[in-house]
Amino acid sequence: MITRTRLTVLLAAMATAGGMALAPAAQADEEPPTIRELLDKCDNGTDSCVFHPEGPGTDSMGEAHQVGDSAYNCTPDLQRSSISWADTTGESNSVGVSLSAEYGFAEVFKVSIETSYGHTWESSHTETDTTNVDVRPGEVGWVTRESQMQRVKGTYELHFPDRFHGHYIWYAPFDATGPKPDAPSTKTQHTRPMTEQEKAEHCG
Template sequence: MSSVRKKVAAALGSAIALAALVVATPGTAMADHEEQPTVAQLLEQCNNGTDRCEFHVESVEKYLGPEQRVTSDAYNCTSVNQNLSKTWSDTTTTGTSTTQTIEFGGAFEAFTAGFSVATGKTWEKSHTETHTESLWVGPQKKGWLTHRAHMVRSHGYYQLNFGDRYYGHYIWYVNDVTMTGIDPDNTYGESPVFREAETGSGDC
């Protein structure tokens, strides 16, 4: 196992800082009077004006996403149990701790490459699960399905190397960046959960 992968494995479950910080030297702050680029300006340059742009993974944490309702109600307005079919769909997309809007061009490509090197897994920008289930709904009741996705947080920093000085420096870092997305080891997530309630006066 590479040193990066060992570092990631050792950091599983650690707390994640969400603020993004721009520095010219890792671990140090810029002087108040020194002009510096924004996070957005730097990440827009990633593989689009840099000699090299890399994302270095420092930790990976798996967690369970929130329970989401993924179907409309299936109504049983009869006096006996009914086996009703419902198709559910749940989409998980990539999120980031940086506050600006980025189209995830070169910066996203650098992140996915770094994630793959560190974990041996492929990051998905967006993942959709769609399945059809049979629901046994009780008489005069309505039923629906909920789902919880298995998620992953990847925390690390960007290193950008420039051929010419950019805001006075050849190398810039964007620290404390966290990306969230679907867990590549379990894209399906938890099995959907059946919920049931009494029908209302206007349901049947």
């Protein structure tokens, strides 16, 4: 759950009969809006909503995890097993919602990423393959996969036609991690001796 935090606020200038003057600060809300509440207003009650990326994206490898079934060799000979698998890599973000949904801030985010980095944002990517594993007698083999990921962080700038929780302008920090477009993943073959329980279950 997103905790309620006070965000950096910039008060908009407003015209008066005597010229330009800063709008007086409104009394602080006891319950200021959450980041999610602010972003729900993006293009849904705002004059403008813009995502400002903070520097280049950061690349990393996702967590290694098994894909496909395990291959048990109950024979006295070396066996080459073909393990077929399909694996989907999803996204995560600081708000905890899917950017594939039709949220105003999601569309603003995707357009900003494409404009700033020259590629689209992928909310999920599915890869399918068949990987060969050489399994020695009495052993079990399996395949793990690591996806290339990208992390982007920045700030949404929201302008409201009327005061929203006391202010015309709000800033909402946001970061997201998702599969890097068109980037190959890392597949690794593993083997180890079967346990006695595994031998009883698969070779009995």
